Amino acid sequence: MKRIWIFRHAQSASNARGTTLAPHGIPLTEHGHTQARDLAWSLAEAPQRITTPPFRRAIDTARPIDARFPGGDQ
Numbered sequence: 001m002k003r004i005w006i007f008r009h010a011q012s013a014s015n016a017r018g019t020t021l022a023p024h025g026i027p028l029t030e031h032g033h034t035q036a037r038d039l040a041w042s043l044a045e046a047p048q049r050i051t052t053p054p055f056r057r058a059i060d061t062a063r064p065i066d067a068r069f070p071g072g073d074q
Contacts (some may be wrong), residue, residue: 005047010035012057028060038065
C-alpha cells in the first residue's frame, strides 16, 4: 500500500502580511524556514518522492525534507 502525505507550504512572506508583486516568488519567512526544518525532522521515514508546485515557498518548504532524506525521486 502506498502512503501519500500532503503538506501546505510553511509560513511565507504573504502569510505574514507582507506584500508581493510576484506570486511565484514569494519567499518563506524565517519562521517558515524553521517550520520547514521542523517538518523534515518530524518525519519518521523517508518519502519515496517529493513533488512540489513551481512556487518558491513550496520548493523551500520541501528542501529540508530532501536534505534529510537524499536519494529519493524528485
